[in-house]
Amino acid sequence: MNEHNPVAAIRNLAGLATPMALRVAVTLGLPDRLRDDVATVEHVATELDVSPVALDLLLGHLETLGIVEGTPGGYRTTDYGATLCADADNGLTNFLHLDMAGGRAELAFVELLHSVTTGEAGYSRRYGRDFWADLTRYPHLRESFDRQMTHRFRDQIPRIVTGYDWDRFSTIVDVGGGHGSLLAAILAAHPRIRGHLIDLEPTVTEAVRTLIAYRVRDRARVSAQSFFDPLPAGAQAYLLCDILHDWDDDHAHRILARCVEALGRGGRVLVVEPVGGRRANTEFDLAMLVIFAGRERRVDEFRALAAAHGLVLDAVVDLTDQRCLLEFRAVGT
Numbered sequence: 001m002n003e004h005n006p007v008a009a010i011r012n013l014a015g016l017a018t019p020m021a022l023r024v025a026v027t028l029g030l031p032d033r034l035r036d037d038v039a040t041v042e043h044v045a046t047e048l049d050v051s052p053v054a055l056d057l058l059l060g061h062l063e064t065l066g067i068v069e070g071t072p073g074g075y076r077t078t079d080y081g082a083t084l085c086a087d088a089d090n091g092l093t094n095f096l097h098l099d100m101a102g103g104r105a106e107l108a109f110v111e112l113l114h115s116v117t118t119g120e121a122g123y124s125r126r127y128g129r130d131f132w133a134d135l136t137r138y139p140h141l142r143e144s145f146d147r148q149m150t151h152r153f154r155d156q157i158p159r160i161v162t163g164y165d166w167d168r169f170s171t172i173v174d175v176g177g178g179h180g181s182l183l184a185a186i187l188a189a190h191p192r193i194r195g196h197l198i199d200l201e202p203t204v205t206e207a208v209r210t211l212i213a214y215r216v217r218d219r220a221r222v223s224a225q226s227f228f229d230p231l232p233a234g235a236q237a238y239l240l241c242d243i244l245h246d247w248d249d250d251h252a253h254r255i256l257a258r259c260v261e262a263l264g265r266g267g268r269v270l271v272v273e274p275v276g277g278r279r280a281n282t283e284f285d286l287a288m289l290v291i292f293a294g295r296e297r298r299v300d301e302f303r304a305l306a307a308a309h310g311l312v313l314d315a316v317v318d319l320t321d322q323r324c325l326l327e328f329r330a331v332g333t
Contacts, residue, residue: 021061022084023103026096030059031067031077031084040074094148101145105131108290115290119248122290131291139202146203149242150179156320157185160272163319166190169236169268173198175227175259176243180207183239184214195220196232227255231262238263241272242323244305248293252305260309260330269311269328272319275299279324302326 025031028048033039041059045052059075062068067081077085086093095102104127111122124130135142160182166172167190174183177197187195195216197207201224211217223232228251231238238259244252259269273296274280280296288294297305303313311328319325 017061018065021058021065022067023096023098023106024058025062025067026084026093027098027103029086030062031081032086034068034075035077035082035085038071038073038076043074089151091148091151094144094151097144099140100148101135101141102148104134104141105291106287109286112286112290115293119289119293121293123292142203146179146206150181153181153242156323157182159320160323160325161185161189164317164325166193169193171196171235171264172237172239173232173235173262174239174241175231175255176240177207178203180210180220180222182241183207183220184210184216187211187216187219188214191219193219196235197222198225198227198231200224200226227258229258231258233262234264235262236264236267237270238267239270239272243273244271244302245273245288245294245296246292249305252294253308256306256309256311260311263330266333267330268314269306271302271326271328272323274322275316275324275326276301278316279318279320279322299326 028050030044033044033047041056042052045055048055059068062081063070063075066078067084068075069078082088083090084092084096094100095106097103098107105123108121108123108126111125114120114125115122121130123134127134129137135145166186170193172183172186172193172195174180174195174197177183177199180197183195183197187193197204197211197220199207204222204224208217208222211220211222221232227243240255240259243255247255256269263269274284276285276296276298278299285296288296299313299316306313306328310331312331313326314329315325315327317325317327
């Protein structure tokens, strides 16, 4: 923060040119195209069928950012800019690419005023349908979203597995478990536990591959269904990992209701996600609002939400620097 020139500092924070330039560069594949082969603006513009004058302006700004550098033969990607290449495996491509789930969703921020005014998702206002309907309509968005969720979660899985006593449960239903990375890791670490993953097609097809890769497929079932429908009954734990913050209170109540009606005697509902005021950041909180009309709920909000379904909050465990686990039990158990 420039304390001596607050106007310049705020202008720098508010400017859209740089974040959009990075997104357009990734969408056009410029970091990859210019990584190993110096090329002129005219040559790249012809390849990509874009305006050479406009591309020159974009590359000029990317050069000031250190993403590319000019040479006598044209532009090339710097080592710093290679962070934006598709094979860097850091999640940035999904986050920035305008035709992938993450990058497309970020543009909902242009509707932040609508979301703050109404409490509704800006995504629906921008695209004419909600985020989940978009994933259903465009399979490539669902595929990129599943990859994004798997990558975002990958580095935290070891701490989640070791930071809680999963071995208390003989059966766990992973509700909306995505590609199955967390459930597979839990089962691999605890050979006596059996699991059941619930998610939509084609996500569950990938989950089967994950379970096979972890060599736990023989202890895990997979069902293609919505978590708004009745869940497999009688398990000791129903795991909701990064689920509730994607929904407003009405939908969150529906999800919890399905968990409670399926819960076995003495069972638990386990919520793993960022918790407001504890393991959540304000930027991500706004993203939940504009994309989903959700939010990072605080402990008291979770307690009130669950109480409507006869659930009592037993414990809050800080698993990582980003996520907590909230353990709920039914009243009287």
